């Protein structure tokens with residue numbers, strides 16, 4: 001299968017990790033709707049991530065965990081159930097990448113956000129609720145502790161050196177490891193697509 | 209073994225299947241709105257174009273002020289640029305576009321079914337999570353992200369993993385004052401906001417059969433709030449009657465061909481679902497939400513729950529955070545919650561039946577709160593005006609606006625002030641969704657109108673008792 005690398009390929013990765021103790025953290029919280037018309041080129045784009053949790057209406061900072069050193073700048077988030085539920089806005093991933101976040105670990109993800117992460121080189125890792133709670137507790141207790149992720153072996157190492165294995169769809173893994181973009185992949189299927197269309201039109205003329 | 213409705217439609221659209229189970233799907237219809245206007249220059253920069261412009265339909269909705277009738281009425285700035293941006297893309301690539309002065313203009317998920325763009329048996333996508341709405345007509349319709357939107361623009365296909373299937377059967381029939389909104393809030397309460405993650409949900413059972421197309425669209429609309437990208441209902445006589453004669457629906461021999469095919473679109477009796485749930489439709493009461501996730505819903509007759517009664521500490525913390533944000537105390541009656549603003553609209557509940565339900569309650573009464581009524585499309589607006597619903601709303605002291613997303617996402621100037629509390633027929637009660645610091649209670653159009661005329665959350669069944677007997 002062809003396709004050219006477009007994104008930074010994901011290999012092994014270690015970073016300070018940030019515990020986000022919010023269940024059902026929807027994409028409206030990750031990026032409030034009023035910023036949706038902002039271009040990712042905006043120099044202040046990174047400030048939009050979790051904006052209303054991080055900034056007071058007057059623009060000053062709250063004591064939200066991601067504002068506090070040494071968590072600030074952490075490139076791995078450990079979240080709670082249903083991270084990224086709600087709106088399909090891909091900006092919710094752009095604001096993660098604008099802050100250098102490359103992986104989110106959570107017990108479950110909103111389906112659309114999960115796909116959006118994969119398409120932008122952000123690795124969503126699903127671990128059990130208990131494991132995520134343990135990691136968040138360790139990160140709270142040891143600010144600045146790191147997590148190391150290895151996509152090839154589908155495992156990560158927690159702050160206390162415990163190893164956790166995770167599963168990921170083979171195609172998603174392939175995309176992330178190679179930084180591939182789907183359009184590149186699909187263009188190689190041109191012939192198959194036009195053959196399909198001929199067959200489909202013959203059978204479902206009403207739909208074409 | 210038999211096939212589910214979902215699998216029947218899915219299998220017809222598979223172009224290529226990989227060994228790992230991922231498939232390349234053909235997409236029959238693609239809807240787009242103003243917030244995607246930046247994606248067109250992006251595909252152009254990659255040397256790509258819109259592959260099948262006749263299958264792409266664009267309509268501005270998120271950024272249109274509900275006080276504006278034309279683009280020129282929108283003040284200069286982001287809002288106007290976004291609406292103009294979509295128009296420009298439509299001109300350049302030649303896809304269908306329903307601009308602000310076109311009666312067919314409205315919220316993308318209202319316009320699709322209304323125009324016959326949405327049909328049973330098709331695959332339909334839009335870069336918007338509530339694309340699940342269209343599944344009410346018996347098709348595979350799902351929300352996608354903007355990278356996927358670009359992929360569909362450039363190829364009219366999409367790589368997908370097949371979801372698991374769940375069937376939710378709603379037995380019995382819905383009581384007086386109970387609508388599709390109450391059913392879906394009861395469903396989300398039962399399975400949780402992540403309960404449907406990874407699934408396509410098919411709704412079935414006598415209560416669903418008895419529902420109007422509008423009610424079914426409300427149900428499928430909020431399926432994404434249960435975590436599932438897809439909600440769908442097998443097409444029946446109602447669906448087929450609904451589609452017939454719509455502008456983009458097939459005609460003549462093509463219609464005959466389609467109808468024969470659509471009639472076979474049911475889950476086989478021996479089809480296996482990965483998960484099955486049954487709800488008693490007779491037991492569902494008018495619902496309201498009290499927290500910041502649609503799963504925090506209760507019958508309006510109940511009280512604000514006490515997190516202390518919850519055994520799971522994570523759930524407890526989540527509930528408490530909601531109560532703090534919403535400024536509510538455990539034990540208070542939900543019907544005591546005072547409301548500042550009522551919003552009747554959004555792709556969840558802005559169709560003609562929704563406006564009729566709200567008008568039935570508003571008729572002869574006066575609103576005690578600021579109340580915005582925003583029809584889902586220009587055609588819904590016209591129909592409502594022909595029926596005199598606008599007069600009822602205006603006489604009740606409510607505002608009758610131009611179609612659009614409006615206060616559902618608060619991107620067009622319609623919004624709540626910090627701390628303000630709304631009873632809203634939209635689909636998300638997330639923190640800040642209707643404006644920074646805003647507080648949202650989700651409910652049906654009839655319940656929203658009841659909140660407007662009483663000034664607090666109220667059981668519409670009590671209010672309508674006299675008229676009923």
Ligand code: SF4
Pocket residue numbers: 269270315316317336338554555556612613614616617634635
């Ligand atoms: S009405 Fe609300 S939920 Fe529906 S498309 Fe518009 S913003 Fe999205």
